[in-house]
Amino acid sequence: MRAQDKTQTHMEKAYALAVAISTKRLAAMLWRGIREWCGDSAYERYVQAQKTKPEKSCLLTPTEFYVERVNRRYSRPNRCC
Amino acid sequence: MKRPISVVIWIIVALVGASALGGIAFHRGEPLNATWFVVAAGCSYLVAYRFYSAFIAARLLALDDSRATPSERHDDGRDFVPTNRWILFGHHFAAIAGPGPLVGPTLAAQFGYLPGTLWLIAGAVFAGCVQDCIILFCSIRRDGKTLGEIAREEVSQRGGFIAQLAVLAIMVILLGVVALVIVNALKSSPWATFTLAATVPIALLLGLYLRFLRPGRVLEASFIGVALVLFVVVAGQWVADSPSWAHGFTLSGVTLAFALIAYGFAASALPVWLLLAPRDYLSAFIKAGAIFSLAAGILLVRPLVLMPPLTRFIDGSGPVFAGKIFPFCFITIACGAISGFHSLISSGTTPKMIIRESHARFIGYGAMLMESFVGVMAMVAACAMTPGVYFAINSPASIVGATSDAAAATISSWGYPLQAQTMTDLARAVGEQTLLNRAGGAPSLAVGMAQIFSSTIGGPRLLSIWYHFAIMFEALFILTVLDAGTRVGRFMVQELGGRVWKPFARTGWWPGILLSSAMIVGAWGYFLYQGVVDPLGGINSLWPLFGISNQLLAAVALVVATTILLKMKRIRWIWLTLIPMTWLVIITMTASYQKIFDPNPRLGFLSYANALAAQIAAGKIPVAKIADTQRVIFNQRLDAAVTAVLAAMIIVLIIEALMQWHRILSRNSKSVLHETPYVATRWTEDFSGASYPGTAAEPEAPAMEG
Numbered sequence: 001m002r003a004q005d006k007t008q009t010h011m012e013k014a015y016a017l018a019v020a021i022s023t024k025r026l027a028a029m030l031w032r033g034i035r036e037w038c039g040d041s042a043y044e045r046y047v048q049a050q051k052t053k054p055e056k057s058c059l060l061t062p063t064e065f066y067v068e069r070v071n072r073r074y075s076r077p078n079r080c081c
Numbered sequence: 082m083k084r085p086i087s088v089v090i091w092i093i094v095a096l097v098g099a100s101a102l103g104g105i106a107f108h109r110g111e112p113l114n115a116t117w118f119v120v121a122a123g124c125s126y127l128v129a130y131r132f133y134s135a136f137i138a139a140r141l142l143a144l145d146d147s148r149a150t151p152s153e154r155h156d157d158g159r160d161f162v163p164t165n166r167w168i169l170f171g172h173h174f175a176a177i178a179g180p181g182p183l184v185g186p187t188l189a190a191q192f193g194y195l196p197g198t199l200w201l202i203a204g205a206v207f208a209g210c211v212q213d214c215i216i217l218f219c220s221i222r223r224d225g226k227t228l229g230e231i232a233r234e235e236v237s238q239r240g241g242f243i244a245q246l247a248v249l250a251i252m253v254i255l256l257g258v259v260a261l262v263i264v265n266a267l268k269s270s271p272w273a274t275f276t277l278a279a280t281v282p283i284a285l286l287l288g289l290y291l292r293f294l295r296p297g298r299v300l301e302a303s304f305i306g307v308a309l310v311l312f313v314v315v316a317g318q319w320v321a322d323s324p325s326w327a328h329g330f331t332l333s334g335v336t337l338a339f340a341l342i343a344y345g346f347a348a349s350a351l352p353v354w355l356l357l358a359p360r361d362y363l364s365a366f367i368k369a370g371a372i373f374s375l376a377a378g379i380l381l382v383r384p385l386v387l388m389p390p391l392t393r394f395i396d397g398s399g400p401v402f403a404g405k406i407f408p409f410c411f412i413t414i415a416c417g418a419i420s421g422f423h424s425l426i427s428s429g430t431t432p433k434m435i436i437r438e439s440h441a442r443f444i445g446y447g448a449m450l451m452e453s454f455v456g457v458m459a460m461v462a463a464c465a466m467t468p469g470v471y472f473a474i475n476s477p478a479s480i481v482g483a484t485s486d487a488a489a490a491t492i493s494s495w496g497y498p499l500q501a502q503t504m505t506d507l508a509r510a511v512g513e514q515t516l517l518n519r520a521g522g523a524p525s526l527a528v529g530m531a532q533i534f535s536s537t538i539g540g541p542r543l544l545s546i547w548y549h550f551a552i553m554f555e556a557l558f559i560l561t562v563l564d565a566g567t568r569v570g571r572f573m574v575q576e577l578g579g580r581v582w583k584p585f586a587r588t589g590w591w592p593g594i595l596l597s598s599a600m601i602v603g604a605w606g607y608f609l610y611q612g613v614v615d616p617l618g619g620i621n622s623l624w625p626l627f628g629i630s631n632q633l634l635a636a637v638a639l640v641v642a643t644t645i646l647l648k649m650k651r652i653r654w655i656w657l658t659l660i661p662m663t664w665l666v667i668i669t670m671t672a673s674y675q676k677i678f679d680p681n682p683r684l685g686f687l688s689y690a691n692a693l694a695a696q697i698a699a700g701k702i703p704v705a706k707i708a709d710t711q712r713v714i715f716n717q718r719l720d721a722a723v724t725a726v727l728a729a730m731i732i733v734l735i736i737e738a739l740m741q742w743h744r745i746l747s748r749n750s751k752s753v754l755h756e757t758p759y760v761a762t763r764w765t766e767d768f769s770g771a772s773y774p775g776t777a778a779e780p781e782a783p784a785m786e787g
């Protein structure tokens with residue numbers, strides 16, 4: 001990559017960052033982060049992952065998914081001293 | 082232009098850090114301000130992260146972002162979920178940070194603030210973070226395999242088996258000792274006992290809500306739960322004030338121990354969505370909140386550190402636990418400096434969610450730095466109280482006496498002035514009947530935290546609320562370790578039992594579930610009970626045992642890491658893992674030897690057992706107490722045997738590893754690295770910013786090619 005192009009991509013990145021830091025986007029980002037961190041959005045994520053799969057398997061309901069998820073999560077070390 | 086500026090900035094950071102470290106190391110006389118600790122730790126971490134971890138990432142591990150990680154290759158929305166690195170950092174940190182970095186430094190404060198603080202910083206930078214980061218890397222390159230599986234493939238069959246046994250051993254001892262910490266915090270305290278007991282129905286309520294009303298809506302359920310928990314912290318005061326309620330919640334150590342054992346059994350055998358999962362959600366939010374508040378409190382209040390840099394107890398005569406500064410400072414502070422348990426998290430969930438190999442540096446190395454910082458804050462909170470008060474709270478009655486007057490006289494005679502009235506007033510101010518003889522670290526940390534918090538919000542009037550908030554927060558996440566650990570232990574027992582008799586391993590078979598739950602609860606419950614009835618205060622014998630087993634597991638992890646690095650032909654940089662490993666082996670072996678054979682009855686298990694046996698033989702023990710004393714003798718011999726087994730395991734593992742290393746280095750046989758083959762990533766983004774796969778709001782984010 002030429003130096004000029006590199007500077008340009010840097011400029012673009014800086015601009016993109018400036019846009020991202022508008023308060024609303026920041027709040028949305030934070031909210032999304034917290035939801036993902038605590039597992040609130042796990043089902044949405046699962047549905048999305050299933051959609052991209054070529055083979056069609058039957059989709060779990062939110063309840064089934066939740067129960068299966070916590071069962072698996074707490075069957076291996078996930079909390080430390 | 083950019084480079085000279087960054088060079089100047091990093092030189093300044095390094096100089097500031099070095100002078101702050103020098104300040105806390107060589108300062109004598111007037112008490113130091115806590116800011117020194119925050120600056121020393123902060124700058125050390127920044128320099129270590131910027132340079133040492135970069136070196137490890139680039140030269141030692143050669144992290145390769147063009148390589149597809151397990152989360153990309155197996156993305157199933159369940160185990161393998163590509164996760165933004167900041168969120169994964171949060172997950173990983175929430176998983177590794179437990180009561181260890183709070184309790185260990187608080188206990189080690191008996192040597193003074195200096196040794197513990199230096200070990201927390203240096204241990205994390207050169208050992209703990211390195212271990213976490215390298216094991217995470219190894220697991221990413223092996224589709225998220227566990228430490229045991231990696232050890233079996235890369236070291237030897239026997240190495241893998243030892244790793245598995247070490248995990249089970251550390252689990253049992255860990256659960257026993259953390260349960261003891263709760264018992265010592267709750268005994269004779271109706272307020273704290275009520276608050277913690279009330280979290281059980283709250284968790285059940287949330288469990289039902291998340292299962293039937295609003296499946297999987299964790300966030301709203303947690304908000305309701307946290308609000309209810311905060312309410313019961315306040316409501317505990319009314320319970321303590323009402324004579325009939327207070328009577329019902331004033332429990333002895335033995336009763337509390339049995340209540341915890343029953344709780345552990347229920348949490349392990351009941352469906353996980355009912356009790357265990359909702360409690361964990363609650364605890365995760367409260368943990369994050371309390372740790373941030375502690376950091377903010379220390380920065381705002383900047384308390385004076387009243388503990389001297391070194392106390393007279395570095396000679397091994399300490400009242401909190403016996404043993405000299407070497408090796409016991411390094412055994413007592415396990416988590417916070419290096420913790421073998423982390424290698425289970427680094428080879429568990431995290432590698433299956435990481436998007437890029439390079440994130441292993443931020444998540445593996447960075448999260449451990451943050452845990453170390455939690456340890457330094459706990460050290461500051463413990464050392465910010467008057468040394469006399471610290472020793473009164475943490476020493477067992479057999480050493481300082483059971484009354485305020487006796488404790489004040491003994492502790493003052495050690496050179497740490499204490500008035501009997503101080504302890505009575507302090508207990509009243511925090512809403513307790515007594516604060517004496519509460520070894521275990523939780524109450525003294527809670528007093529330290531309450532003093533810091535109440536200096537920012539509420540003043541002395543709110544001291545009692547803050548104290549019980551801090552106790553609740555510690556107890557809540559100790560309970561989380563207890564129930565999650567019991568359940569995982571149950572699966573390990575089922576898996577091992579399944580090798581002998583197949584049906585035992587079936588996870589849905591009720592007799593198997595009940596029997597394996599009873600076995601694991603019985604095992605840690607025995608250690609807990611033994612600690613509760615131990616006349617020397619169980620922490621003295623059990624916490625070092627826990628430290629030894631945790632450091633043993635860390636040594637296992639570093640042996641595995643060294644073997645893999647040798648196979649990767651990184652011989653030139655092998656000392657990066659070899660030195661921490663050697664250090665751990667030296668401290669665990671020395672500590673094991675002293676705990677078993679030392680002639681001092683407070684330190685050596687066998688000499689204590691022999692001393693008691695001699696007393697019985699000489700007729701010095703009243704007839705009514707002979708049975709109890711014989712039980713104590715048996716427990717001491719059992720602890721000696723457990724320590725010996727742990728030490729033997731590490732010796733066998735080292736021999737296995739040395740043989741394997743010899744084979745690798747002599748090139749007699751071809752050493753095979755069991756990595757999954759290279760697959761180029763199809764993701765074009767570097768995912769360093771906000772956009773990452775899996776967000777409904779930005780479906781274009783994964784930016785797949787082809």
